[in-house]
Amino acid sequence: METFIEIINSTFYDFKTHTSNNSTELTDYEEIAAITDGDFYFARSYRSNDRGLNKHNNDLIMRFLSKERDSNEVSNEEIVKIKNILNIRDRESLGYSSLNDVFLEYWRADLDIIPM
Numbered sequence: 341m342e343t344f345i346e347i348i349n350s351t352f353y354d355f356k357t358h359t360s361n362n363s364t365e366l367t368d369y370e371e372i373a374a375i376t377d378g379d380f381y382f383a384r385s386y387r388s389n390d391r392g393l394n395k396h397n398n399d400l401i402m403r404f405l406s407k408e409r410d411s412n413e414v415s416n417e418e419i420v421k422i423k424n425i426l427n428i429r430d431r432e433s434l435g436y437s438s439l440n441d442v443f444l445e446y447w448r449a450d451l452d453i454i455p456m
Contacts, residue, residue, distance in 0.1 A: 427440045
């Protein structure tokens, strides 16, 4: 729970929804929902389509890493590189904007900064 609170405190925006599987690591889901004032949803077991965006993002990440590779051996530098590549990638669901573009748009709006 402490790690989750650290994550919450280090982000710019509120968590509005949470989606989890039914595993035991989130037995404190009611506390998480109370802390974030967000709704909590549970995916059904063995239904990957309940967590479609999660599966899609995992598939994108796996384009950079082979299945045979031990994930503990992936360096922080590699993780940052993959994250940056995926965050500047245009997405159809965002009107062919990147995640970075959308983030900056909302950030500028919050700070009343004139768009570039």
